[in-house]
Amino acid sequence: MIQRFDNIAIELPEPDSANPAAAAAVQELMGGKFGEMSTLMNYTFQSFNFRGKKQYRPFYDLLCNIAGEEWSHIELVAATINLLLTGATTRADRNKPGGKTARSTSTKAKNLVSAGTTDPAPLADALDYRYAYHFVASGQSAMPFDSMGNPWNGSYVTATGNLKMDLLHNFFLECGARAGKMRVYEMCPDPTARAMVGYLLVRGGTHIVAYAKALEKLTGANVGQVLPIPDVSNKKFPEAMKHEANGLHRIMWHFSPSDYTELDQIWNGPHPEDGEELEFRMNEMPPGAPWPEMPDEPQLVSPGELDPEMINYYAKRLGDGGEEDVHGEKERTSAQRANGGARQSAAASSSRIGRSANRRR
Ligand code: MN
Ligand code: MN
Numbered sequence: 340m341i342q343r344f345d346n347i348a349i350e351l352p353e354p355d356s357a358n359p360a361a362a363a364a365v366q367e368l369m370g371g372k373f374g375e376m377s378t379l380m381n382y383t384f385q386s387f388n389f390r391g392k393k394q395y396r397p398f399y400d401l402l403c404n405i406a407g408e409e410w411s412h413i414e415l416v417a418a419t420i421n422l423l424l425t426g427a428t429t430r431a432d433r434n435k436p437g438g439k440t441a442r443s444t445s446t447k448a449k450n451l452v453s454a455g456t457t458d459p460a461p462l463a464d465a466l467d468y469r470y471a472y473h474f475v476a477s478g479q480s481a482m483p484f485d486s487m488g489n490p491w492n493g494s495y496v497t498a499t500g501n502l503k504m505d506l507l508h509n510f511f512l513e514c515g516a517r518a519g520k521m522r523v524y525e526m527c528p529d530p531t532a533r534a535m536v537g538y539l540l541v542r543g544g545t546h547i548v549a550y551a552k553a554l555e556k557l558t559g560a561n562v563g564q565v566l567p568i569p570d571v572s573n574k575k576f577p578e579a580m581k582h583e584a585n586g587l588h589r590i591m592w593h594f595s596p597s598d599y600t601e602l603d604q605i606w607n608g609p610h611p612e613d614g615e616e617l618e619f620r621m622n623e624m625p626p627g628a629p630w631p632e633m634p635d636e637p638q639l640v641s642p643g644e645l646d647p648e649m650i651n652y653y654a655k656r657l658g659d660g661g662e663e664d665v666h667g668e669k670e671r672t673s674a675q676r677a678n679g680g681a682r683q684s685a686a687a688s689s690s691r692i693g694r695s696a697n698r699r700r
Contacts, residue, residue: 341407341410342596344624344627345630346627346628346629346630347411347414347415347418347627347628347629347630348411348412348414348415348538348542348625348627348628349415349534349535349538349627349628350628350629351415351418351419351422351531351534351535351628351631352530352531352534353422353531353631354422354423354425354529354530354531355529355530356426357423357424357425357426357427358423358427358527358529358532359423359424359427359465359468359470359473360468360469361423361526361527361529361532362419362420362423362424362427362470362473363468363469363470363473363486364486364523364526364527364532365416365419365420365423365486365523365527365532365535366420366470366481366482366484366485366486366488367485367486367519367523368416368516368519368520368523368535368536368539369413369416369417369420369481369482369483369484369485369491370482370483370484370485370489370490370491371485371486371491371519372485372495372515373512373515373516373518373519374416374485374491374516374519375409375412375413375416375516375539376413376483376491376495377491377495377496377512377516378405378409378412378512378513378516378543378546379406379409379410379412379413380493380495380496381495381496381497381498381508381509381512382402382403382405382406382409382509383406383409384496384498385402385498385505385509386399386402386403386406387498388498388500389402390500391502395502396601397556397601397602397603397604397605398502398506398553398557398605400598400599400600400601400602401549401553401599401602401605401606403595403598403599404591404593404594404595404599404602405546405549407594407595407599408542408546408592408594411625412539412542415535415538415539416481416535416539417480417481418535418630418631419531419532419535420480420481421479421480421481421631421633422531422631423529423531423532424473424479424480425479425633425634425636426634426636427464427465427468427473427474427479428461428462428463428464428465428474428479428636428638428639429458429461429462429463429464429638430461430636430637430638431458431461431637431638432637432638433638434637434644434646435637458638461638462474462638462639470488471488472484472488474639478636478639478640478641478642479636479639479641480633497512502557503554503557503558506550506553506554506557507554509546509550510547510550510551510554510562513543513546513547513550514547514568514569516543517540517543517544517547517567517568517569518568518569520536520539520540520543521536521540521569521571521576523536524536524537524540524576524578533576533578534578536576536578536579537576537577537578537579537580537581537582538578538579538582538587540573540576540579541573541579541582541583541587541588542587544567544573544588545587545588545589545590545591547566547567547568548563548566548588548610548611548617549591549605549606550562551563551566551611552605552606552607552608552617553605556604556605563611564611566611566612567612572612573588586615586618588610588613588615589610589615589616589617589618590618590620591603591606591617591618591619591620592620592623592624592625593619593620593621593622593623593624594624596622600621602619603619603621606618606619607619
């Protein structure tokens with residue numbers, strides 16, 4: 340079972356401006372073969388399928404704990420993509436004729452003729468963006484796809500059941516993930532993308548070391564000798580160096596309040612690159628930071644608003660005798676349920692829905 344916290348791993352800076360091309364590149368770190376969905380699902384399935392826990396408990400604990408951390412990495416990548424896409428097209432609302440138009444760089448938009456909004460084609464800029472899914476399949480937000488729009492898939496998971504082979508694969512997977520991060524870093528001067536990559540380079544680095552140590556304990560081979568792969572130190576990236584200066588490259592956090600306590604039988608000794616002592620922070624999660632705010636993008640009807648006329652329509656219908664539910668309350672519209680009664684001012688005038696929502700608070 341897992342437990343969730345409404346945080347992301349680190350505070351992300353706001354982008355200098357929307358950057359849909361960078362968002363497309365960052366998708367590789369989400370749903371690419373070597374992306375965070377892959378690391379998460381590889382370790383998760385290996386942990387589900389782990390045989391011989393009695394003899395190999397520290398290896399199992401290590402896998403489970405790192406899988407827990409990988410969840411926080413898909414969150415961080417998603418938050419980065421969402422920040423980079425926020426404001427990437429013109430804000431305009433077809434439900435509000437003459438409404439505010441934020442900006443448009445496309446001459447095509449200005450030449451098109453359409454009724455309703457100040458900007459006749461607020462999404463026209465997206466024609467020039469290469470990742471159409473961000474604009475036609477989502478509300479300008481992260482997809483479980485790679486940088487070219489290929490969906491993540493289960494063939495990226497290797498869980499052979501042979502511990503030595505799976506650990507070797509994990510070591511290779513983390514090195515591949517590291518290469519991908521470094522390339523995205525070199526593509527994107529944007530501070531949001533670089534803050535995310537810097538942090539993940541350091542945390543991915545701890546996973547590389549963890550799997551190297553695990554292979555060492557299991558076989559006696561000195562895998563740490565081949566590090567770093569690719570052979571550029573994290574210390575060459577300012578956004579990563581900052582975290583290494585705080586010791587994050589030698590800390591293993593604990594992603595469970597009480598379980599997976601034996602991983603320190605593997606996570607110990609000197610770091611293979613700088614010789615600093617490795618440290619397991621028992622019962623300690625990373626501090627975390629709030630999720631960034633995501634403003635409405637009305638040109639994508641995201642999230643969309645409740646239509647007062649629709650509310651009144653349902654209010655009248657229910658007033659004419661709606662079904663009683665098991666709690667003895669009148670049924671509510673799905674829109675109201677989704678809003679948790681937060682935007683109920685329109686409904687308040689229509690007696691029953693308003694009363695029902697008030698009772699719930
Ligand atoms: Mn990761
Ligand atoms: Mn990792």
